[in-house]
Amino acid sequence: MPIEFKLPEHVENQTNLSKMLAVQVMRKISRHYDEHEHERPWEYINVIWPFMQQIEAADLKRSMRRNGGNGSKPKEGKKRPSTANVRLLHMIEALSWGDAGIYLDTPSSALAGAAINAVGTPEQKERFLKRFTEGEPKWGAMAITEPQAGSDTSAIQATATLDPETNEWVLNGEKIFVTSGSLAGKESPGIIVVWATLDRSLGRAGMRSFVVEAGTPGMTITKQEEKLGIRASDTVSIVFEDCRIPYDNILGSAELVKPDEKKTKGFKGAMKTFDASRPMVAASAVGIARAAFEFTRDKLAEQGITIPEYAPHHQLSAIQCDLIQMEMELKAAWLLTIRSAALMDAKQPNSIEASMCKVKAGKAVTAITQKCVELLGPLGYSREFLVEKWMRDAKINDIFEGTGQINTLIVARRILGYSRRELK
Numbered sequence: 001m002p003i004e005f006k007l008p009e010h011v012e013n014q015t016n017l018s019k020m021l022a023v024q025v026m027r028k029i030s031r032h033y034d035e036h037e038h039e040r041p042w043e044y045i046n047v048i049w050p051f052m053q054q055i056e057a058a059d060l061k062r063s064m065r066r067n068g069g070n071g072s073k074p075k076e077g078k079k080r081p082s083t084a085n086v087r088l089l090h091m092i093e094a095l096s097w098g099d100a101g102i103y104l105d106t107p108s109s110a111l112a113g114a115a116i117n118a119v120g121t122p123e124q125k126e127r128f129l130k131r132f133t134e135g136e137p138k139w140g141a142m143a144i145t146e147p148q149a150g151s152d153t154s155a156i157q158a159t160a161t162l163d164p165e166t167n168e169w170v171l172n173g174e175k176i177f178v179t180s181g182s183l184a185g186k187e188s189p190g191i192i193v194v195w196a197t198l199d200r201s202l203g204r205a206g207m208r209s210f211v212v213e214a215g216t217p218g219m220t221i222t223k224q225e226e227k228l229g230i231r232a233s234d235t236v237s238i239v240f241e242d243c244r245i246p247y248d249n250i251l252g253s254a255e256l257v258k259p260d261e262k263k264t265k266g267f268k269g270a271m272k273t274f275d276a277s278r279p280m281v282a283a284s285a286v287g288i289a290r291a292a293f294e295f296t297r298d299k300l301a302e303q304g305i306t307i308p309e310y311a312p313h314h315q316l317s318a319i320q321c322d323l324i325q326m327e328m329e330l331k332a333a334w335l336l337t338i339r340s341a342a343l344m345d346a347k348q349p350n351s352i353e354a355s356m357c358k359v360k361a362g363k364a365v366t367a368i369t370q371k372c373v374e375l376l377g378p379l380g381y382s383r384e385f386l387v388e389k390w391m392r393d394a395k396i397n398d399i400f401e402g403t404g405q406i407n408t409l410i411v412a413r414r415i416l417g418y419s420r421r422e423l424k
């Protein structure tokens, strides 16, 4: 694939808009929502919603055209290469530079949309995603994690049972740490994609995802988390007690195959979602890292510490070396992240790149923000500035959508050609 570093004009325009929003809206309210964790940033939500509706509408149109859904024919012949994912990642990076927690409150189909796009039918895309193109702000969320199932998603205990009399799925179980869970579950006509098992004895092969509409009886938000970082974001626990949803809300096929047939379709659906969502987390990590790096670089410059353009390594001070190292990590993480998005845009497999960029960016952002606090001393530690907050906001990027260790394992398995059983 040719390497093109110049952004198309429409990507640049949207990125500039996100940067403006980051400076003029997000940075100004950043500390407030860090200190008022369970308030939602409506001044941001209301401003960004019209843009998100346009993005959702374009994504839906593209997805329907690709599938030949909505009565339209799949497009044939030479097409302009898509830039949708590269554009999205630039937007996420810029907004996370503004505030990563507030960015997570962005009204959109989010992970629910990624899951539906990965395994949903054209009818499901239309039914569940059209709402994000109109009306009041709405959110999507995805609930996989349970008290007994985190990294090992195949250990989920939540069940989905078919009631043959009503032809409804009945969900039971508990989900924890659901991002945007209360926004999607009760604030608006949002949706939550819930992972459950049809048959525990089948392990991964028994897993499926289901779309649950906000306000469905039997779905209860039981806890709002209090967190170390990204405190502006909404994170909740949800209990499903005999929660009934229509049969057609299952994503993908309900047909079960035995594990010895080596087909784990349901689980593969989750993995496909991660291929799209991991680069998004990496982009957010890069945004936070860039915020901390730029602030530190500028503060040090005020003290006369700058990076000379041409200087042999032995003439550099330790602080200058640190700054160069940080910039290098930041750029390496960003390039890997963009590559994973460009592959997605080119409709090429990107699983390994998605895990790679997630590992790299997760580690880069934690190391860079800690180093910034260290280099700035009291300025870094004081709540007068946002550096201490960026250090707290950083860590989650090495945890959700697969921890650093898990994504490293995934990369190692793929490079070395080992199965899950062979390399645990």
Ligand SMILES: Cc1cc2nc3c(=O)[nH]c(=O)nc-3n(C[C@H](O)[C@H](O)[C@H](O)COP(=O)(O)OP(=O)(O)OC[C@H]3O[C@@H](n4cnc5c(N)ncnc54)[C@H](O)[C@@H]3O)c2cc1C
Binding pocket: 141, 142, 143, 144, 145, 149, 150, 151, 152, 176, 177, 178, 179, 180, 227, 235, 396, 399, 400, 401, 402, 403, 404, 405, 406, 409, 424
């Ligand atoms: C703020 C926040 C938001 C979240 N949002 C969502 C969401 O929207 N939806 C959702 O479903 N989940 C969400 N999560 C959950 C998140 O995805 C999980 O926390 C994550 O997958 C890790 O699972 P765990 O916490 O159970 O850790 P565990 O799986 O218990 O792991 C604990 C530690 O052991 C390590 N470890 C585990 N297995 C291995 C191994 N085989 N080799 C090496 N090391 C290993 C892990 O890397 C980790 O460091 C969120 C979590 C947080 C904190």
